[in-house]
Amino acid sequence: VGEDALLKCSFRSSSPLTESLLVDWTYRPLSGGPMETVVRFIAFPSLYIFHYQSVPHPTPAGKFKDRILWVGNVANGDASIVIQSPELSDNGTFICSVKNPPDV
Numbered sequence: 187v188g189e190d191a192l193l194k195c196s197f198r199s200s201s202p203l204t205e206s207l208l209v210d211w212t213y214r215p216l217s218g219g220p221m222e223t224v225v226r227f228i229a230f231p232s233l234y235i236f237h238y239q240s241v242p243h244p245t246p247a248g249k250f251k252d253r254i255l256w257v258g259n260v261a262n263g264d265a266s267i268v269i270q271s272p273e274l275s276d277n278g279t280f281i282c283s284v285k286n287p288p289d290v
Contacts, residue, residue: 191272195258195265195282199289206287209258209265213249215278224250224280225267227260249276 193211209227214220253271258264265284269276 188271190255191269191276192257193267193269193280193282195267195284197263197265197282197284197286199263199284199286201286201289203260203286206285207260208285209260210283210285211265211267212281212283213278214281215275217278221281222249224248225254225256227256227258227265 195209195211207228209225210223211225212221213224214222250269253269255268255270257268258266265282
């Protein structure tokens with residue numbers, strides 16, 4: 187609680203990175219319930235767009251509003267994020283999913 191929390195995610199792909207690369211971070215509260223999208227990172231040729239629940243970052247909506255920082259570098263196989271000012275209520279399961287078609 188208080189200090190920023192680094193959530194590391196590393197990946198490898200047998201295919202070169204493409205404009206179809208997609209990184210999804212999802213979250214399920216410790217108490218259970220449905221998974222919720224925390225971060226969506228979509229790669230486009232020479233342009234990276236950082237999305238939060240399909241709303242461009244920063245967003246004033248959602249549990250992690252204005253508290254998620256993208257610190258990854260997909261060119262190096264890194265899709266890590268930081269949660270700023272974490273709270274006890276953030277406790278739960280975070281899942282990083284990387285898709286790089288044709289690799290999935």
